[in-house]
Amino acid sequence: MSNPSARKLNNGLNHTPRKRFGQNFLHDQGIIQRIIDEVAPQPGQHLLEIGPGQGALTGHLASVGTRLDCIELDRDLAQFLVGRHANDTHVTIHQQDILKFPIESLEPTPHSLRVIGNLPYNISTPVLFHLLRHHASIDDMVFMLQLEVVQRMAAGVGDKNYGRLGLMLQYFCEIEHLFNVPSAAFTPQPKVSSAIVRLRPHRVMPLQARSVDTLQTVIRTAFNQRRKTLRNSLKTLVSDALFATLPIDASQRPENLSLADYVLVSDAIYDEAQR
Ligand code: SAM
Numbered sequence: 001m002s003n004p005s006a007r008k009l010n011n012g013l014n015h016t017p018r019k020r021f022g023q024n025f026l027h028d029q030g031i032i033q034r035i036i037d038e039v040a041p042q043p044g045q046h047l048l049e050i051g052p053g054q055g056a057l058t059g060h061l062a063s064v065g066t067r068l069d070c071i072e073l074d075r076d077l078a079q080f081l082v083g084r085h086a087n088d089t090h091v092t093i094h095q096q097d098i099l100k101f102p103i104e105s106l107e108p109t110p111h112s113l114r115v116i117g118n119l120p121y122n123i124s125t126p127v128l129f130h131l132l133r134h135h136a137s138i139d140d141m142v143f144m145l146q147l148e149v150v151q152r153m154a155a156g157v158g159d160k161n162y163g164r165l166g167l168m169l170q171y172f173c174e175i176e177h178l179f180n181v182p183s184a185a186f187t188p189q190p191k192v193s194s195a196i197v198r199l200r201p202h203r204v205m206p207l208q209a210r211s212v213d214t215l216q217t218v219i220r221t222a223f224n225q226r227r228k229t230l231r232n233s234l235k236t237l238v239s240d241a242l243f244a245t246l247p248i249d250a251s252q253r254p255e256n257l258s259l260a261d262y263v264l265v266s267d268a269i270y271d272e273a274q275r
Contacts, residue, residue, distance in 0.1 A: 015054065017188055021074050022120025026056040026144075028185035035196060036060045038178055039116055039142050048106065050098050050117030050127065053077055055084060057116060062091050069106055071098045098127055103134045112137055118144035121192065125149070128169065128199075135172045135201040142178075147193035150177050154197070162255050164223045168216060170259055171207065173199040207263045215266040222254035222262075229253060237269055 017023040026032055035057060041047055041064045052058040052070040054077060061068050068091045072078040078095035085091040094101065106113060115138060119127055124145050131141065145153075148161075153169050154177045155161035169175060178196040183189040209215040218237060225233040231243065231250035243250045246268055248261055257265075 015076060015080075018074060022051075022122050023053060023074070024118075024186040024188060024190045025054050026118060026185055027187050031181055031185045032056055032060070034179065035116075035142065035144070038196065038198065039114065041066060041114065045114050045139075046106070046112070048113050048115045050115065051120060052081055052093075053118070055081055057118065058085075058091075061116065062088050065090060068092070069094060071096055071101050073097050099123065099130055103131065103137070112139040114139050115141040116143075117141075121146045121149075121190070125165065132169070132172050132201075138201050140201075141173075141199045143197055143199070144181060144194055145197055147180060147195040150195040150197045153177075153199075157256065157258050163226070164219050167219050167259055167262060169199065171209075171212075171215065172205075173201050175199055207260055209263045210267045210270045214270045215263060218266045218269065219262055222257075226254050230257070234265070238265060242268055242272060 017025065039061075041061055043064060043066050045064075045066050047061050047064075047066060047068045049058060049061060049068065049070045052072050053074075058068075058070060058081065062085060068088075070081060070091070071094045072081065073096065075095055078093050081093045085093065103113075113134075115131060117127075124143070128143075131138065149165070152161045152163060152165045154175045155163070155166045166175075176198040178198055181194040181196060183191075183193065186194075218234065221237055222230065222233050229251050230238075230248070230253070231240070233254060234250075238250075240250075246264055248257065248264065
């Protein structure tokens with residue numbers, strides 16, 4: 001029986017967008033072209049698309065003729081894409097969950113990965129952290145995300161959106177908010193605004209914490225109580241005596257500290273634990 005809410009694709013696929021997979025498909029050709037222009041894929045590169053869906057970006061990426069791996073969770077859509085790219089030997093469709101996909105299985109190529117994706121918004125943060133474990137093998141990532149998430153990712157000290165997500169991502173990457181995308185560009189239209197962001201992992205790390213786990217703990221603990229002073233919010237981790245050894249005023253709030261300041265606090269905690 002045909003489903004009236006399904007969108008019929010050119011090849012005859014009837015697909016009803018699945019909310020649980022965060023399916024909002026891009027149909028605005030102008031926006032699709034702007035994203036492709038920002039990615040500007042080149043022959044010889046290794047592309048990885050996350051959540052290709054009905055293939056709004058995939059066809060453009062595949063047309064470059066360079067290696068393209070696509071990871072799509074939805075079995076019907078993965079099958080549709082396998083059919084569409086049956087003659088493209090440089091394209092591989094993996095029907096898998098990106099959060100379980102072993103990125104390292106793609107790594108033994110001579111090229112770093114260029115990652116592209118209109119991500120399901122409900123899993124965007126875990127996907128970013130999953131990929132960052134492989135930051136040394138990634139050239140750049142261009143993502144469509146919820147606008148509010150992009151604002152948090154790009155926020156600097158003093159910005160109302162400044163916090164844990166931005167600090168941890170900026171530790172690993174340069175972040176560039178490229179442009180906003182109206183909800184009307186999608187079918188069905190999402191309830192939130194969207195934006196395109198580029199993350200470029202640092203080739204030379206500008207800051208190097210002695211322990212990234214400790215840095216993460218410090219930042220999480222500080223921003224769990226962002227209205228409190230650092231002395232209070234970090235009291236389980238940093239004693240007054242340890243604070244006294246640091247060039248940081250403990251009466252400030254978490255949002256006043258730069259990433260470099262957080263690395264200083266983290267290293268002091270780490271060194272103290274090693275003594
Ligand atoms: N790229 C397409 C576009 O721009 O029209 C689709 C974007 S849609 C927002 C997100 C896509 O990610 C859907 O096709 C969905 O099935 C897929 N997806 C959802 N969760 C996923 C996961 N855990 N791993 C891989 N793909 C996933």
